[in-house]
Amino acid sequence: MLETIEGLIGVPAPLLFGQLLLGLINGAFYAMLSLGLAVIFGLLNIINFTHGAQFMMGAFVAWMLLAWAGLGYWWAMLLSPLIVGFSGIILEKVFISRLYKLDHLYGLLLTLGLGLIIEGVFRNEFGSSGLPYRIPAELSGAWDLGFMFMPIYRGWVVVAALFFCIATWLIIEKTRLGAYLRAATERAELVQAFGINVPRMITLTYGAGVALAAVAGVLAAPIYSVNPQMGSNLIIVVFAVVVIGGMGSILGSIVTGFGLGIVEGLTKVFWPEASATVIFVIMAIVLLARPAGLFGKA
Amino acid sequence: MADTTGKPLLEVKDLEAWYGESHILHGVGIEVHPGEVVTLLGRNGAGKTTTLRAIMGLVGRRRGSIKYNDRETIGLRSDLIARAGIAYCPEERGIFASLNVTENLMLPPTVAPGGLGIDEIYKLFPNLKERANSQGTKLSGGEQQMLAIARILRTGAKLLLLDEPTEGLAPVIVQQIGAMIREIKARGFTVLLVEQNFRFAQTVADRHYVMEHGRVVDMVGNDELLTSLDRLHQYLGV
Numbered sequence: 001m002l003e004t005i006e007g008l009i010g011v012p013a014p015l016l017f018g019q020l021l022l023g024l025i026n027g028a029f030y031a032m033l034s035l036g037l038a039v040i041f042g043l044l045n046i047i048n049f050t051h052g053a054q055f056m057m058g059a060f061v062a063w064m065l066l067a068w069a070g071l072g073y074w075w076a077m078l079l080s081p082l083i084v085g086f087s088g089i090i091l092e093k094v095f096i097s098r099l100y101k102l103d104h105l106y107g108l109l110l111t112l113g114l115g116l117i118i119e120g121v122f123r124n125e126f127g128s129s130g131l132p133y134r135i136p137a138e139l140s141g142a143w144d145l146g147f148m149f150m151p152i153y154r155g156w157v158v159v160a161a162l163f164f165c166i167a168t169w170l171i172i173e174k175t176r177l178g179a180y181l182r183a184a185t186e187r188a189e190l191v192q193a194f195g196i197n198v199p200r201m202i203t204l205t206y207g208a209g210v211a212l213a214a215v216a217g218v219l220a221a222p223i224y225s226v227n228p229q230m231g232s233n234l235i236i237v238v239f240a241v242v243v244i245g246g247m248g249s250i251l252g253s254i255v256t257g258f259g260l261g262i263v264e265g266l267t268k269v270f271w272p273e274a275s276a277t278v279i280f281v282i283m284a285i286v287l288l289a290r291p292a293g294l295f296g297k298a
Numbered sequence: 299m300a301d302t303t304g305k306p307l308l309e310v311k312d313l314e315a316w317y318g319e320s321h322i323l324h325g326v327g328i329e330v331h332p333g334e335v336v337t338l339l340g341r342n343g344a345g346k347t348t349t350l351r352a353i354m355g356l357v358g359r360r361r362g363s364i365k366y367n368d369r370e371t372i373g374l375r376s377d378l379i380a381r382a383g384i385a386y387c388p389e390e391r392g393i394f395a396s397l398n399v400t401e402n403l404m405l406p407p408t409v410a411p412g413g414l415g416i417d418e419i420y421k422l423f424p425n426l427k428e429r430a431n432s433q434g435t436k437l438s439g440g441e442q443q444m445l446a447i448a449r450i451l452r453t454g455a456k457l458l459l460l461d462e463p464t465e466g467l468a469p470v471i472v473q474q475i476g477a478m479i480r481e482i483k484a485r486g487f488t489v490l491l492v493e494q495n496f497r498f499a500q501t502v503a504d505r506h507y508v509m510e511h512g513r514v515v516d517m518v519g520n521d522e523l524l525t526s527l528d529r530l531h532q533y534l535g536v
């Protein structure tokens with residue numbers, strides 16, 4: 001079968017599947033980060049430019065828990081989103097909540113500035129060379145799939161990201177809390193007039209979106225080295241993903257995130273030179289053809 | 299007949315309200331007694347919707363006194379006003395497009411015991427059961443209005459603020475809404491109803507307040523309505 005694939009497309013199968021897997025992993029991060037952005041944008045109407053820094057914080061908190069408190073990966077999966085999410089709640093309470101009545105531009109400038117400050121603080125403290133974080137023992141090693149070796153940790157990242165994306169989607173689409181969220185996204189004032197504490201819901205939603213970024217950060221720690229720029233490198237692509245999927249669309253951000261990761265991986269196989277730009281080219285085409293994004297409501 | 303001698307359920311005094319810099323209400327006074335259906339009549343722009351929104355805490359700034367059940371609510375946030383037992387059905391109905399009919403119906407949380415059960419709701423509004431899984435905004439205008447009212451009957455709120463529930467609906471639907479208002483009155487709900495159409499108001503209400511330029515300028519009992527027609531025609535310009 002592998003020979004058939006090679007014969008058909010003219011590339012070695014391991015290269016193809018290797019890049020597909022890499023694409024899927026990048027896609028997992030795109031999906032989780034753009035999902036958090038979509039959740040936040042839906043309710044707060046703010047494009048959270050701090051998101052990349054919060055992803056980075058998620059990875060750093062995992063590193064600190066291990067280096068300073070001896071708490072390993074699984075503890076980090078639990079504690080890092082809580083800690084970083086809580087820092088998000090404070091940011092929302094102290095800064096972001098003051099801007100809801102003002103033009104979008106203020107939210108953009110504030111969150112961008114906060115992101116730069118956070119990144120700068122971490123660079124000052126930890127330098128920019130990057131800190132290692134080891135794959136937990138349970139997830140190290142690789143499976144021999146016959147046609148390729150699959151590092152277990154990478155498989156785990158894809159599964160875990162899918163789990164968090166689907167869980168988030170289910171909460172928003174199928175639960176009562178999700179109905180409050182959807183309704184408040186449409187018309188917050190009326191939802192509040194029904195007796196729901198919308199300001200608190202907004203704060204918690206921001207915290208949840210930030211916690212999602214932190215989970216992604218923990219997942220990323222063993223793959224990329226933990227360094228202060230890891231978020232800003234990724235987030236630029238994520239914003240392109242968000243534009244392609246359609247700002248604020250939950251399902252759109254998940255599908256587009258994974259899809260574009262795969263497209264990027266395939267581009268590396270067939271036209272390596274274009275792989276760094278393919279997402280931005282797609283973004284330009286989508287913007288021309290469907291400015292609201294593939295899943296956005298025009 | 300409702301008891302209008304005791305303490306009012308809702309007592310609005312010297313209510314002023316602003317949208318940004320625009321001063322819209324200039325000292326509105328209203329009393330609604332338990333079990334009453336009271337209307338606010340008035341021309342377009344008289345301030346009827348603003349009065350309901352001000353009671354609900356949905357205007358930029360408000361001043362004066364709004365007592366519900368003898369408790370001052372002028373300083374409360376709108377969610378706390380709702381929790382106190384006042385429910386609001388907005389003029390545009392406020393059906394959520396991203397929620398299906400059931401989700402729209404179940405959205406407002408219960409604020410007190412004594413609301414209608416879901417079976418009673420479906421008995422009053424059978425269409426809502428049939429269309430349970432439709433997108434809320436796919437319903438007809440009349441069905442959306444029924445949904446908007448049904449969802450606040452569930453919550454246990456005793457005072458309902460209904461903003462022009464008959465606006466833009468066919469006569470047969472208007473009759474259904476009239477019957478429904480009489481039914482909920484019979485069940486002990488208290489209603490403050492905004493209407494432009496006083497012929498409809500006459501079929502459901504105990505008393506009528508007339509608003510002009512952000513003030514209450516007159517009050518007419520339903521039994522005096524026929525003898526006050528000339529006066530009302532002047533206010534309403536019909």
Ligand SMILES: Nc1ncnc2c1ncn2[C@@H]1O[C@H](COP(=O)(O)OP(=O)(O)OP(=O)(O)O)[C@@H](O)[C@H]1O
Binds near residue numbers: 342344
């Ligand atoms: N959001 C707003 N911002 C500024 N002014 C407003 C706003 N909403 C209403 N107004 C003004 O307040 C005044 C009263 O409006 P309101 O909607 O209360 O009237 P209404 O009696 O309900 O009229 P209608 O019968 O047309 O519904 C009008 O002059 C209107 O232009």
Ligand SMILES: [Mg+2]
Binds near residue numbers: 347348461
């Ligand atoms: Mg009105």
